[in-house]
Amino acid sequence: MNKPLRRIAIFCGLLVLALLVRDNWLQYVQADSLKDDPSNRRVTIARYSTPRGDIIVDGNPITGSTKTSKSGLNDLEYKRTYKNGAMWAPVTGYASQAFGANQLESIEDGILTGDDDRLFFRNTLDMITGKEKQGGNVVTTLNAAAQKAAYNGLEKQGGKGAVAAIDPATGKILALASYPSYDPSSFAGNSTDVDSKNWTKLQKKNNTDDPMLNRALRETYPPGSTFKVVTAAAALQNGLYKTAEEKTDSPLPYIMKGTTTELKNEGNIPCKNATMRVALQFSCNTVFGKIGSDLGNDKMLAEAKKFGFDQEQFTPIRSSASVFSDDMNSSQTALSSIGQFNTAATPLQMAMVASAVANDGKLMKPYMVDKLQSSNLDTIAQTDPEELSQPLSSENAQILQSMMETVVKDGTGKNAQIGNGVTVGGKTGTAQHGVENSENPYAWFLSYAKLGDGSTPVAVAVVIEDDKAVRDDISGGGLAAPIAKSVMEAVINSKK
Amino acid sequence: MSSTTNQPTHHTSTIGAIGAPSRRNTELAMLVFAVVIPVFAYANVGLAIDDQVPAGLLSYGLGLGLLAGVAHLVVRKFAPYADPLLLPLATLLNGLGLVAIWRLDQSKLLQSIGVAGGKATNQLIYTALGIALFAVVLVFLKDHRVLQRYTYISMVGALVLLLLPLVPGLGANITYGAKIWIQVGSFTIQPGEFAKIVLAIFFAGYLMVKRDALALASRRFMGLYLPRGRDLGPIIVVWMISILILVFETDLGTSLLFFGMFVIMLYVATERTSWIVFGLLMSAAGAVGVASFEPHVQTRVQAWLDPMREYTLSRNGSSDGIVHSEQAMQALWAFGSGGTLGTGWGQGHSELIRFAANSDFILATFGEELGLAGIMAILLIYGLVVERGVRTALAARDPFGKLLAVGLSGAFALQVFVVAGGVMGLIPLTGMTMPFLAYGGSSVIANWALIGILIRISDTARRPAPAPAGNPDAEMTQVVRPS
Numbered sequence: 016m017n018k019p020l021r022r023i024a025i026f027c028g029l030l031v032l033a034l035l036v037r038d039n040w041l042q043y044v045q046a047d048s049l050k051d052d053p054s055n056r057r058v059t060i061a062r063y064s065t066p067r068g069d070i071i072v073d074g075n076p077i078t079g080s081t082k083t084s085k086s087g088l089n090d091l092e093y094k095r096t097y098k099n100g101a102m103w104a105p106v107t108g109y110a111s112q113a114f115g116a117n118q119l120e121s122i123e124d125g126i127l128t129g130d131d132d133r134l135f136f137r138n139t140l141d142m143i144t145g146k147e148k149q150g151g152n153v154v155t156t157l158n159a160a161a162q163k164a165a166y167n168g169l170e171k172q173g174g175k176g177a178v179a180a181i182d183p184a185t186g187k188i189l190a191l192a193s194y195p196s197y198d199p200s201s202f203a204g205n206s207t208d209v210d211s212k213n214w215t216k217l218q219k220k221n222n223t224d225d226p227m228l229n230r231a232l233r234e235t236y237p238p239g240s241t242f243k244v245v246t247a248a249a250a251l252q253n254g255l256y257k258t259a260e261e262k263t264d265s266p267l268p269y270i271m272k273g274t275t276t277e278l279k280n281e282g283n284i285p286c287k288n289a290t291m292r293v294a295l296q297f298s299c300n301t302v303f304g305k306i307g308s309d310l311g312n313d314k315m316l317a318e319a320k321k322f323g324f325d326q327e328q329f330t331p332i333r334s335s336a337s338v339f340s341d342d343m344n345s346s347q348t349a350l351s352s353i354g355q356f357n358t359a360a361t362p363l364q365m366a367m368v369a370s371a372v373a374n375d376g377k378l379m380k381p382y383m384v385d386k387l388q389s390s391n392l393d394t395i396a397q398t399d400p401e402e403l404s405q406p407l408s409s410e411n412a413q414i415l416q417s418m419m420e421t422v423v424k425d426g427t428g429k430n431a432q433i434g435n436g437v438t439v440g441g442k443t444g445t446a447q448h449g450v451e452n453s454e455n456p457y458a459w460f461l462s463y464a465k466l467g468d469g470s471t472p473v474a475v476a477v478v479i480e481d482d483k484a485v486r487d488d489i490s491g492g493g494l495a496a497p498i499a500k501s502v503m504e505a506v507i508n509s510k511k
Numbered sequence: 512m513s514s515t516t517n518q519p520t521h522h523t524s525t526i527g528a529i530g531a532p533s534r535r536n537t538e539l540a541m542l543v544f545a546v547v548i549p550v551f552a553y554a555n556v557g558l559a560i561d562d563q564v565p566a567g568l569l570s571y572g573l574g575l576g577l578l579a580g581v582a583h584l585v586v587r588k589f590a591p592y593a594d595p596l597l598l599p600l601a602t603l604l605n606g607l608g609l610v611a612i613w614r615l616d617q618s619k620l621l622q623s624i625g626v627a628g629g630k631a632t633n634q635l636i637y638t639a640l641g642i643a644l645f646a647v648v649l650v651f652l653k654d655h656r657v658l659q660r661y662t663y664i665s666m667v668g669a670l671v672l673l674l675l676p677l678v679p680g681l682g683a684n685i686t687y688g689a690k691i692w693i694q695v696g697s698f699t700i701q702p703g704e705f706a707k708i709v710l711a712i713f714f715a716g717y718l719m720v721k722r723d724a725l726a727l728a729s730r731r732f733m734g735l736y737l738p739r740g741r742d743l744g745p746i747i748v749v750w751m752i753s754i755l756i757l758v759f760e761t762d763l764g765t766s767l768l769f770f771g772m773f774v775i776m777l778y779v780a781t782e783r784t785s786w787i788v789f790g791l792l793m794s795a796a797g798a799v800g801v802a803s804f805e806p807h808v809q810t811r812v813q814a815w816l817d818p819m820r821e822y823t824l825s826r827n828g829s830s831d832g833i834v835h836s837e838q839a840m841q842a843l844w845a846f847g848s849g850g851t852l853g854t855g856w857g858q859g860h861s862e863l864i865r866f867a868a869n870s871d872f873i874l875a876t877f878g879e880e881l882g883l884a885g886i887m888a889i890l891l892i893y894g895l896v897v898e899r900g901v902r903t904a905l906a907a908r909d910p911f912g913k914l915l916a917v918g919l920s921g922a923f924a925l926q927v928f929v930v931a932g933g934v935m936g937l938i939p940l941t942g943m944t945m946p947f948l949a950y951g952g953s954s955v956i957a958n959w960a961l962i963g964i965l966i967r968i969s970d971t972a973r974r975p976a977p978a979p980a981g982n983p984d985a986e987m988t989q990v991v992r993p994s
Contacts, residue, residue: 016913017905019779023917024901026775027924031894034928035887037937041846042883049847054822054840057848057860090620090860 053115056090061128063091063112068127068150068390070107070119073159076152077103083204091205095120100198102166105177105191105229106157106383108332109199113210118229118332119153119384126151126387126395133387133395149390156187156385160505161473168498169194169479176479176495177230179362180502183370183463183474185400186379188330190475190502191363193230232334235359236478239446241459241491242354243303244368247291247418249318250306251411259292259418264309269301271308271346278304278349281445295418296426298443300353307352312343315352321406323367323378324360330383337364354446362476365461370474372415373440373463376407416440416465423462430496431460433504436467441499443491455480460495464503473506475499534595535587541599542583546576549606552856556614559857571613574635575606578642589649590970596899597969600892601962604947605641605955607889609634610856611876612950615869618862626868630950637952641959648963655967659911662716665709672706673752673769677759691762691942703765703943704957707772707926708964711918714773718780719911726781749773754797761807763798764929764941768922770794775921776914779904806833808939814839815939838864838872842934846878846886853882869950871942874934889948890931897924900965906972916968919961 041049051058069076079096083089095110097103108118116124125131129138129150138148158180165178169192180190201213219225228234250256256263267287268277278300280286286299294302307315319325319339328334337360343351350356363381371378380401387396407415419440422428428441441462463474477495550572557565565571579602586593613631621627652658658665675681681693692699718725753770756762774790802808810833814821822840829835841864849859859879864872878886900920907913926943933940944951946958 016779016782016910019782020901020905020913020917023775023779023921024898024905027897027901027921028894030924030928031890031897033937034890034931034935037932037935038846038878038883038886038890041843041935042849042878042886043851046847046850046883049844050850052844052847054819055844055848056863057844060860 059112060090061130062110062124063093065129065148065150066093067095067110068129068152070103070127071152071154072103072106072157072162075159078107089205095199095203097198097200097203100200101196102162102192104196104199105193105231106155106162106332107199109203111199111202111210111214112205114202114214119155122331123153123384123387126153129390131395134389137389137391137393151390151395152388152392154385154388156182156185156189156383157191158189158506158509160509161190161502162192164501164505165190165192165475165477165498166194166196168477168501172479172494172498174479174494175224175230176477176498177234177362178475178477178498178502179231179366180473180475180506181363181366181370181379181381183374183379183471186370186381186403187385187400188363188381188383189473189506191231191383193228195224195226197226229332230478231362232328232330232332233361235335235337235361235364236457236459236480237358237446238354238360238365239444239457239459239491240298240300240354241365241368241442241444241461241476242352242358242360243295243298244372244415244419244442244461245319245322246303246306246315246352247295247415248322248372248407248411249310249315250291251414252318252407253310253314255306255310256291259414260290262288262290263294263302263306265289265294265299265302265305267301269305271304271349273344274346276346278353292418292421295442296421298427303353304349308345308349310348310352311345312341312348315339315348316341318406321378321404322371323364323403328363328367328381330363330381332383334361334363337361354444362478365459365476365478366474369441369461369463369476371406372412372419373465373471373474374412375409376412377405378403419462420465427492428460428462428496430492431462431500431503433464433500433507437503437507438465439463439500439503440465441496443496445491458491458494460491460499462496462499462503464507466507472510473503475502477502533591535583535591538586538593538595538598539583541595542579542602545599545603545606546572546579548603549575549610552607552610553613555856556610556617557857559855560614560617565613571609571635575602575609575638578602578639582642582645585646585649586966590966592970592973592975593966594899594903594969594973596895597962597966600896600899601947601959604889604892604896605638607877608873608945608948608950609638611873611948612869614857614880615862615873615876617857618868620862621865621868624865626866627862630869633952634950634955637955638959640952641956644956645959645963648960649967652964652967655912655915655964655971656909658712658915659716659719662713662720665713665716669706669710669713670752672702672709673756673765675702691760691765698952701944701951701953703762703768704953705960707768707922708919708957708961710769711772711776711915711922714776714918715911715914718776718914722780722910725777726783750793750797753794754801758801758805761805762942763808763811763939764926764933764943767794767798767929767941768925768943770797771925772918772922776918779917780910780914810835811939811941815933815936818843818936836866838866839936839940841865842872842875843936845875846935849879849882851883853878853880853885856880870944871930871940871949872934873949874931874945877948878935890927893924893927893931893946896920896962897927899969903965903969903972907968908972912968912971916965919965923958923961 066080070078077098080093081096083094091112108120110116110120127150129148161180169176176194178192182189197217202210204210217227265288271278280300284297286301289302324337324339327336340357347356351358380403382398386394389395420438423431423439423441427443431439431441433439439462444459446457458479461476463471465471477499479494553571554564554568609631612634615621616627616631618627675693676691691703692701753766756766777786818840821835822837825835825837845861861876861879897920904913904916929941930943930945932938944954
């Protein structure tokens with residue numbers, strides 16, 4: 016009987032061997048993917064096992080961490096807190112024990128939890144010296160005063176809206192506000208009776224205001240007349256018109272090419288063969304519609320793309336791609352060139368347009384993370400300003416600046432005037448939307464401020480949607496320009 | 512191996528009684544390790560969880576040491592030539608199991624669902640009962656061949672034990688689907704664990720008598736010896752019982768275990784490879800056939816193929832009316848999170864497995880906290896237990912002892928494979944527990960009895976033959992040199 020016994024011994028050995036091989040597969044080959052699987056609760060437990068690093072604005076943290084009661088079944092030790100959460104939500108996003116994280120909280124999670132590979136050396140040191148692992152900080156480019164001005168302006172105004180402000184010379188994002196907003200503290204924990212209820216209440220399906228939408232980056236609106244800045248830039252860059260003073264070839268009434276439809280102006284304004292300066296001052300649809308039509312789809316698209324249209328921006332929070340369409344006929348191009356038809360832009364995109372004009376034609380890549388720090392404030396990574404493109408030559412940029420400054424000085428944008436030696440260039444917009452323009456238009460304003468020394472510290476774009484006020488009252492100049500003005504003032508004052 | 516006892520040297524023509532060293536001191540030395548390692552592990556858990564050496568360390572160490580000492584003394588007195596490895600290995604596994612159970616007892620999550628809390632104390636009591644049964648086996652079973660007398664009583668006993676969970680009012684349906692428990696008062700008993708041993712006794716007795724008929728009366732066909740139709744009877748009966756277990760108790764593991772044990776013993780008894788082929792074909796046919804209509808088995812198979820889907824269904828709810836469980840995926844995460852060296856005792860999160868974390872899934876706790884290294888060590892310990900069992904079968908001088916030893920070791924190996932393979936996602940999950948490691952009275956008590964029987968057989972096998980040999984003819988048959 017011994018021969019089969021020996022074989023059985025081998026068979027049992029093979030069973031054990033199979034288990035050993037499987038275990039090596041599981042705990043060696045697959046270990047990391049199982050360990051880091053986001054559904055694996057250990058990932059969440061680790062994320063909240065130490066105080067999370069902070070997100071910093073102007074040297075002050077806008078986030079915090081608080082020790083939760085370890086009573087009961089709570090296995091997560093720390094909870095995220097936010098200062099002025101609703102105001103900063105478009106920047107921070109949320110880090111919730113129950114619902115995960117997004118935006119900066121998610122993108123820079125490795126630094127904030129202290130798990131990032133770049134912190135490896137420090138963590139190893141801490142382990143040897145017996146210190147607890149600590150998260151690093153994310154230092155943002157934002158300007159607290161500007162953000163406050165933007166958010167308060169939107170809140171006071173009361174309608175849905177968003178503000179984006181950029182430092183034109185570097186691309187640093189100075190303000191990024193969205194209204195209505197949400198307080199990420201309200202669902203940072205994981206209790207079913209508080210956090211879950213708050214979360215459910217904020218979801219789009221339960222809240223028509225959609226407060227969790229980051230309108231400054233993720234919502235695209237028809238830019239309306241503010242897009243005429245892009246069209247004017249295209250006209251100058253392509254040599255269609257060489258100066259602001261050159262009379263344009265603009266009939267009135269203007270029948271769009273290939274159609275019998277007349278493109279109308281808002282009211283009776285002096286648009287016939289107007290110069291571009293006058294056309295921008297009075298916001299002539301006929302002049303800029305015809306410029307777009309004359310230049311054609313390809314040239315308009317090329318210029319729009321140089322300003323950043325049709326591509327997502329990673330600030331590092333992703334912004335939606337703004338739209339300028341391809342393959343349009345002449346009349347569609349005309350409509351698109353005055354910011355209607357398919358044209359749609361995020362507030363960040365329009366701030367980029369203003370910033371490129373203000374920065375003598377150079378478009379800087381917008382960013383909001385200045386540097387990443389370890390817990391003892393050593394800089395781990397620093398973002399350097401980066402030129403994205405040059406949509407305008409320096410001379411043409413100055414021509415366009417003077418045109419935009421006329422708009423604020425004498426035209427539709429008077430509400431944005433600052434004075435005290437500060438020159439403001441801007442453009443209003445009132446975009447129609449809804450079937451037969453039945454819904455409230457979007458009120459737009461984009462602008463930049465130029466100081467006495469010629470520097471331009473801030474470019475800003477403001478959009479107000481679905482305003483509760485009567486339709487006729489809405490205009491970019493009336494609703495959006497005052498908010499832009501206060502944001503610019505806040506930036507200028509904080510520089511002093 | 513050198514002879515150390517005085518033996519008559521005049522029978523030079525036969526293999527004389529070899530005076531093997533008793534190896535009891537080796538066993539004692541290794542038992543010290545088997546007690547000290549779990550004590551250190553216990554201290555480790557306390558330091559990790561509460562930053563202090565647990566208060567119960569002394570009593571725990573003394574308790575385990577006392578039990579091991581009693582077991583050792585019983586072996587020394589009643590089975591002095593027994594295999595020296597089996598007792599220390601079983602003690603080590605049992606001790607580590609106790610530590611892991613105590614570690615899970617500290618989890619508030621498991622306490623809140625009634626899975627943990629005071630279970631280590633219970634397990635220590637079960638261990639004491641197990642060692643007591645172990646001692647009873649060694650004291651009262653002077654010769655394992657006595658069991659041969661109870662061949663057919665064993666068959667009846669085994670059937671009764673297997674069918675008990677199906678008796679209305681007695682069966683306890685305490686886990687998803689599998690009906691392998693019975694409820695007696697406040698205790699739940701898993702009769703299958705005991706049936707394993709009783710059934711091995713029946714198979715050994717039956718096959719010892721029938722082996723010649725099964726082996727020789729056969730026709731050769733395509734290189735295989737096909738048994739006669741009437742000899743097929745027993746294997747078909749056992750196969751049917753396995754299938755019935757699978758259908759009515761919906762437990763793939765138990766079914767596989769019994770059928771596998773029978774095929775192994777049949778193969779050893781007859782030395783006919785054809786039985787293995789038959790066995791594999793029949794078990795495959797049975798498993799596939801049952802899986803085609805039994806939703807419980809299907810769920811287990813699906814959870815094995817795609818544990819993540821099962822996890823999602825369990826989390827988000829499903830409308831198919833089947834209870835889905837996230838355990839399979841949780842166990843995989845536990846293993847993966849442990850990695851090569853593990854998190855260290857007490858620092859993992861295997862409580863996330865929730866239900867049965869300290870019984871069926873206890874290996875995942877070891878996987879997370881001791882890592883790949885720890886699991887490999889544990890698997891090798893199991894492998895050693897099995898190989899010592901098969902070694903005992905090789906050394907045994909009587910066919911009944913050989914069959915019984917290989918049956919018990921084979922069943923032990925299959926159980927380890929089925930449970931560990933299930934928890935690690937190698938095969939579908941079944942409702943059985945890791946011998947000695949897992950929480951559960953039936954399992955611990957039955958496995959100590961199993962070790963007791965193996966020790967008894969090994970003692971008989973290694974014991975020097977009575978000298979002087981009164982009957983040279985008897986000695987002539989001793990062709991196996993125990994070494």
